[in-house]
Amino acid sequence: MTIQDWPEDFRAGFVAVIGRPNAGKSTLTNALVGEKIAIMSSKPETTRRAIRGVVHREEGQLVLVDTPGLHRPRTLLGSRLNEMVHESLADVDAVLVCLPADEAIGPGDTFVTELGLATSAPVVAAVTKSDRVNRGELLEKLTAVNELADFAAIVPVSAKRGAQVEDLVDVLLEQMPPSPPLYPRDQRTDESEETRVAELIREAALEDVRDELPHSIAVTITEVQERENGILAIYAQIVVERESQKGIVIGKGGTRLKKVGTAARREIEALLGRRIFLDLHVRVAQDWQKDPKQLGRLGF
Numbered sequence: 001m002t003i004q005d006w007p008e009d010f011r012a013g014f015v016a017v018i019g020r021p022n023a024g025k026s027t028l029t030n031a032l033v034g035e036k037i038a039i040m041s042s043k044p045e046t047t048r049r050a051i052r053g054v055v056h057r058e059e060g061q062l063v064l065v066d067t068p069g070l071h072r073p074r075t076l077l078g079s080r081l082n083e084m085v086h087e088s089l090a091d092v093d094a095v096l097v098c099l100p101a102d103e104a105i106g107p108g109d110t111f112v113t114e115l116g117l118a119t120s121a122p123v124v125a126a127v128t129k130s131d132r133v134n135r136g137e138l139l140e141k142l143t144a145v146n147e148l149a150d151f152a153a154i155v156p157v158s159a160k161r162g163a164q165v166e167d168l169v170d171v172l173l174e175q176m177p178p179s180p181p182l183y184p185r186d187q188r189t190d191e192s193e194e195t196r197v198a199e200l201i202r203e204a205a206l207e208d209v210r211d212e213l214p215h216s217i218a219v220t221i222t223e224v225q226e227r228e229n230g231i232l233a234i235y236a237q238i239v240v241e242r243e244s245q246k247g248i249v250i251g252k253g254g255t256r257l258k259k260v261g262t263a264a265r266r267e268i269e270a271l272l273g274r275r276i277f278l279d280l281h282v283r284v285a286q287d288w289q290k291d292p293k294q295l296g297r298l299g300f
Helices: 025-033 076-088 107-117 135-148 165-175 193-206 243-250 252-272 292-297
Strands: 011-018 051-057 060-066 094-100 123-128 153-156 218-226 232-240 276-284
Touching: 011 025, 011 107, 011 165, 025 051, 025 060, 025 123, 025 165, 051 165, 060 165, 094 107, 094 135, 094 165, 107 123, 107 135, 123 135, 123 165, 135 153, 153 165, 193 218, 193 232, 193 252, 232 243, 232 252, 243 252, 243 276, 252 276
Parallel strands: 011 060, 011 094, 094 123, 123 153, 232 276
Antiparallel strands: 051 060, 218 232
């Protein structure tokens, strides 16, 4: 099917994926799209942009907008991430609220749900991480979610196991308006390759770090070179806020930075389908999360 050739009853539209931090939004988005387009981490505020992922089916198309987790901001960056969520809710055709099965519904879940209901779009609840609870606990969670709001549908799902992912696609497609495809059949995201490469480096850098360091890490690509031997050379900077953080990222004798490079290179080569050379350096940008100019330079 080309973008000019589609069935008469084809449906397509935009779905905002919202939830509090660590609700499983990015993992579910990747499972729905069938490709890793959003990085994943147990650290809060991993997602820092509204990432579009396209779900293709013969009968329709979903454009998922994976958003940062809504939270109480402590920095200018945090405020901008929350603004991003609000902007993503404008003019969508449905809202998908992610509610983890293994955690009780809290004020953050209630706030996010009310935000979704404030739009004119139908709101679907995805009870994520259903593989982490037993059947009885899942039934209790589904009952609690049902009492939380009048959702258009409630679907328990395990993105990790792929359980009921297709059921969720079917439910969301039912909410979409009749429309021609919005993206070509072979396009899964509108994120640039450079942005995806930077995110994969950040994902690797987030592993095994503690306390506030995850919030302080950003990544910029400084140069990309095609080498005569067919290897793509990528030069990148890992940006932190303090000298002490720089030492943590580099590690004793550079061991941790080497580990980050190895993990990131593996993911980048899988994304690009070719061999790469990855050169990483760490630099300090003092308190960049609170500085409007530095946030702008880093793309926020």
